[in-house]
Amino acid sequence: MDDPAIAELAQALAQREKDGLARTRRRVEGPQGPRVTIDGRTLLAFASNDYLGLANDPAIVDAACAGARRYGVGSGASHLIVGHGAAHDALERELAAFVAPCDGARALLFSSGYLANLAILTALASRNDAIFADRLNHACLNDGALLSRARLHRYAHGDVAALALRIGERSGSVGARRRFIATDAVFSMDGDIAPLPGLLDLARRHDAWLVVDDAHGFGVLGGGRGSLAHFGLRSDRIVYMGTLGKAAGVAGAFVAAHPTVTETLVQTARPYIYTTAAPPLMAEALRASLALIAGGEARRAHLAALIAAFRERAAALPWPLLPSQTPIQPLVTGDAATAVAVSEALLEQGVYVPAIRPPTVPANTARLRVSLSAAHTLSDVHALADALERAAAGAGS
Ligand SMILES: Cc1ncc(COP(=O)(O)O)c(C=O)c1O
Structure with missing residues (x-):
């Protein structure tokens, strides 16, 4: 590379990649919702902040x-x-x-x-x-x-x-x-x-x-x-x-x-x-x-039921679930590599939950940030819990 200024930036980027801190954008095709299409694949997603399911209302x-x-x-x-x-x-x-x-x-x-x-x-x-x-x-x-x-x-x-x-x-x-x-x-x-x-x-x-x-x-x-x-x-x-x-x-x-x-x-x-x-x-x-x-009481009541159902199922997982009563339900894996590995294991099963790593969260508190929406169904939440159980079994084996 000729230009030293570009070379210096490229080196810093390469270091981020090496440290496992590089971020990538996923290209969503179509509207937000419980299912999103990314790179031609439709995934059950627990990633957006569209808590009431209004983004495509x-x-x-x-x-x-x-x-x-x-x-x-x-x-x-x-x-x-x-x-x-x-x-x-x-x-x-x-x-x-x-x-x-x-x-x-x-x-x-x-x-x-x-x-x-x-x-x-x-x-x-x-x-x-x-x-x-x-x-x-x-x-x-x-x-x-x-x-x-x-x-x-x-x-x-x-x-x-x-x-x-x-x-x-x-x-x-x-x-x-x-x-x-x-x-x-x-x-x-x-x-x-x-x-x-x-x-x-x-x-x-x-x-x-x-x-x-x-x-x-x-x-x-x-x-x-x-x-x-x-x-x-x-x-x-x-x-x-x-x-x-x-x-x-x-x-x-x-x-x-x-x-x-x-x-x-x-x-x-x-x-x-x-x-x-x-x-x-x-x-x-x-x-x-x-x-x-x-006028969204029904949406909020449904969301509360999804939160309760997820918390009940997640209690059996090996990762601690933070004490949250809101649609943000984080499962703390601790190290970033585990968070990424679990997120990838979920992706293989068609479920998208983002891994959140430092510096967005403090060191050693990397997590899966499960985000629930009123647009999810109870069976979506059970599908997520099933996929997490399989990922946990895979991680332990
Ligand atoms: C707590 C908090 N405050 C502020 C913001 C920024 O809001 P906006 O996305 O509208 O810029 C966010 C997220 O993006 C947030 O999580």
Whole structure:
């Protein structure tokens, strides 16, 4: 290879491959669903975050098509130039009323959850502030904290007592102009729910804000309203972020908070200001999705039954199942090689469950991230458990 700059990159890639850390994209042909076609093979998949089975829902597809006919396909500009349309506006109002994190809350749409988290933390926090973050938070909360230049304190996972000590310490809180507690509401690779009541209590006592990333709770918990409704929490000090590409089945995200907070984001959040608005047809699709989420008790009840059935069967497997009551059901193999081997053994049986390895999860906690959807049937779940049993027998022999 002639160019040394390319050769240097190629060498780093080769090292990743050697370390077993190279990632590959699978090319899905056709829509998301319990069965996906990859490279011409139809697989029973437990891999997406389409928890309510809405990603290919006909009513949402129709709403997207109607939205395209009415508004075209492009938004044309950022929200603050000429890209903010009637469809975005209506969706924001509906989301704010549905999640209602405080009286008079307003919602603000973003193109992705990643951007929304960057926006919240960079617009509200800066150099003289302190952010207290759960150690297992999603990468984009960490990235937002780093970009904000605030002091970042990571506390032990889900440990309110450890956070209470740190937030009370001189180093962390005294002198900090603003304080933030930032947490995933449902942890993306573990499936457990953050102790939000304890965190809100600490936030109140230490004059802090509570930033709640409900990427995996919105649509699923609290009658679909998300993790705040699950616990019955409301406060002016909560900055709520929900994503719209997981249970909602489409794409994008929103922040719901006190109107002064959302207005601060409109005025100052660079990931809001300097990017093209999502197409209005997406907002129309999401309005249809929100109606299905609101009336989605049967889907959620079915999902709960699938979760219970899977947990019962998985208890007999050799790998520990994390204590999760959400559709994210991780089986921890420990080392990455075993996770990959089991995932491949499942693939041979026509079942797709992704192996999740460091650095996405901490060292020695590689896992199979089983993700259930209301679109699965009970017999799909039994087929998965049967395939896992066969993979375990193969691994042991
Ligand atoms: C906890 C959490 N927050 C935020 C995101 C980012 O959301 P988005 O995919 O909409 O960028 C994800 C996943 O992608 C997530 O798991």
